[in-house]
Structures are given as structure tokens and as C-alpha cells.
Amino acid sequence: MTKDVIALTERMPDALSVLAGLLAGGPDLRVGTTGEGAVVQLCDAEGRPLVSIEAPLQLQVPGEAARLLGPGAEPSGDGPAWWIEARATTGVPQAEQLAGAFAARLTMLLGGRVWPPDAPGTVGAARPVDVSGVTAVPVPAAAQPAVDMLTDEAAVVLQDRPVVPMTSWLTEALRATVESDRSLQIVTPPHCRLSLPTRMLLQSTPSRWVVQDERCGYYDGLTGAVLRWKDGAFSPDRDENGESPVADAFTEVRPTGERQLIVSFRTLHQPEADLVLGGALEAAWRTLTGGPPAGWGTSEPAGLTWSRRQLTDLAYERAPQPTWTVVVGTPDRPAVATLRVIRTSEGVEEDITLTLGYGPGEEPPLEALPELAGELVTRHGLKTMMCQLREARRDLSAPPRFERPPLPYAFVLGPAEVREAGRDTASRTPLKDRPVQLGPDARPGFYYPLGDGETAESWTALEQLVRHLRGAPPL
16 A cells, blocks of 8 residues: 655755655656646656655644644644645555655654654655656556556546545545446555545545455445445445345444534625625634634645635635635534535535534533524524534544434525425424524524434434425325
8 A cells, every 4th residue: 555755844844855856766767747747757667656745835824744744743842833744656565665765854854753654765765766766657648646556437546644634636636536427436445544634525425435445345435335346346245135244344333422513504695895704704713712723725634724814815816716725623523514615506605514523421512502593693694504413522533334324403494495484384383392593683694403413312303393394295
């Protein structure tokens, strides 16, 4: 299993230091670029890539390296760190050594550390790696540097790291596979986990998390279905009844007392000249954590300090195309959000999912949800909001094990949706708890309690509410 190598440097890489790292392979290598210059490639004599190196990313957000790489990954310096990721071509041992030597040379010159510390090539990095006679497998035209195998059905990516983040190269691989009508399939050992943004994007696209297992071979890390390689892709194995067995490893879970609060909401704004995005997310963050978000970015790690103005400028530059971003919190209160800005015929829409983690003995701030709903209704153009609870990891990463689906806790309708459903319908429901009116009487929203978020009865309440609001007869 190929390991990516990351240099976490204390000083900004300049042209000379990057050049010194590139010379880790000696004079027999060629240097090329792809992705409009964003990715530098060390290539064999035929121009085929051995190592792909991402553009340096400044980490201005404390804790981001540790969130994705584990404790001890943070550079020792006091200032911002720089994240430079090198990915070796699969099946070429010298490529892994070359990636490690490149990262080690950068940290020798700029301070910092290499992750993982035992990466091949990091010992004796001052000497060039012997790549004489080494050749890489030709890359198909439709493949990306991140893809390890490409078939007509799937693009396969091999990963071995504590947490698989939605990095810039993985984002590009996902985009390319979706556009080519393929499935992105990420293959990992059983000790790997997915970051929250990676899990969410895999679940929303024709993609699959393939986990190696010594007992059954492979299984789906999100559903547990046993998988087999067939016709150019991993797909569920079927027994004589046409059913797919579930891997034993997937069901081996123990209660931990950890929980997550998930708040998903949509807002709509008129495209005015002074519009600044991100206000609804920041309001939710402050209400539920006591402070603003720490950082954001278009991929992981989220290296930029939180700035609503920069977020707005980016969305404006990309319009009318949508803008997807990840937003993170501080290490003491795990919180991650995905924010998608979409230009529609009605205006500018923000689609946000904020997830917060709590350990045993920590209580989610459920009492603050009506207050948050009221602020979003009166100040941030709320359309709808769903609040859910689930038993899941405090650090918000997804293990290849069964996790109970989230249970609804509350639902919120904004003024426009209340007007569409009818005020009488929105204010008088079949639920045992009366809705809470939000905002001014002339344009109200409503907060609907659905239960305690711990039993399946909350799903029944949500179904009754939705049918009522749509005018359907009760079951």
C-alpha cells in the first residue's frame, strides 16, 4: 500500500529549497507540471511521473495537522506551518524512496518534520536516490496523478494514513471520475478512517470506500457489504439469494458514549452588492461553541484563518459555478462544516452542514437550538434547518465500522416556507409538542421539536410533520 509523504516545514518553501528537494533523484529525472502548474511531477526518462508534489499550503489554523495525521504531527515552530504533500507512483519502490527523500530535504533546509517519520528515503536523504533504469507505468490520458488504477468503470486510489482527508488532489480525482461517469473507489487498510468531508462527498457521489480485511478480502467501509473485484470495479458480493453478506469486522463495535450534533440548514440571499456570505454559519458556530470558526479552505487541510470576506470573494470569482468549502474549529471543541454556495434563479443559496463532537460526560447544547433558529430566521434568510443527534466519534472521523444513523431532534421552517405551506398549516401540527414561533408576527418561522433525539419515535414525528406540511392525509 503506497504511503503519501508530507513535509511539514517551519518556513515557507522558496524556489531554491524546492529545487534542492527535487534533486533528490539526481540528474536522471525530468521535472514537469500538471493541473495548470499546481502539481509538480518528478518523471522518468520517458516523462512518466514517479512522484507528484502538491503546491505548498500554509497552515494558519492550529491543530489541522494533528486532526488529519494524529498527535505529534504539528511542527515545533511557533508560527504557521507549511504542508507539502508528495505522492509516489504505485508499484515503484524507488518512487516511495524519492518522495521521502524530497520531504526530508525540505525539512533539513526549512525546519519541521516529515510525516510519516519512518517513510522510505528519509534516512540518508542527502544522497540522491538511485533511479537509474527506473520506469513508471504509462498514465492513461483520462487519469490523474492521484489515481493508482483506471478502468472503464472506476478510478482506484490507494491510501494508508490515519485519516483520509479531502485533499486538493483527491478533490480533483473525484471531479474527474464523476465527469467521466466512473466510480471513485478509495482502498485502505482497516486502521484508516475518513474525514467528515471525505465521507460526506463519497456518500453524495457514485463512490466507494473499500477496506481490506483478512477474513473476507474487502468490504465497504460505509455499509459493511462484502466486496469483490469484478468487471473493472469493486462491487457487492452476492449469495445464492442475491443478498450481499456483511463483513464481521464492520459489526464489531462497542459503545463509547461519544455523540455528534448535526445541524444542516439552507439560507437564501438576494445578490446585492454588499452581500457578505458565511454569516449564518458563523452565527451557528458562535451559538453552539461560544466562538467563531477557526479556519476554512477549498480542501483539507483547511489552511486559511476564517474570513467571511475571503469566502465571499472566492464564491464571486467562481460564480455561476458552485463553491464548496470546508470549515473547521479549534482542537478543544471538534467541529467541522461543509458550506456550498450556489447561484440560483431565486438568489444566492448557502447549503451548510455543521457537525460537532462530544465525549462521554459532555452535553450537546440542545437548549441553544431554538435561539439559533430564531437568529437565522430573522437575520440570515433561513429556508429550512434540521437538527440531529447520533452516536459517533467525538473527533468526527468515520471508522470502517457500523455507526447508527442520526436521529432527528428538531426541524425549522423559514418565513418563505411557512408562507408556502400556509400559516395555519405550519402553526397547527399533529405533533404532541406545539411549534415555537420565531421572528416577527408578520413573517414568522417555526421551530418543531421532534423528541429527544435518542429513539426512533423522532423519525415517526418527522414523517408526520412533513406529510402535514405538504398537505398529505395522515397515515
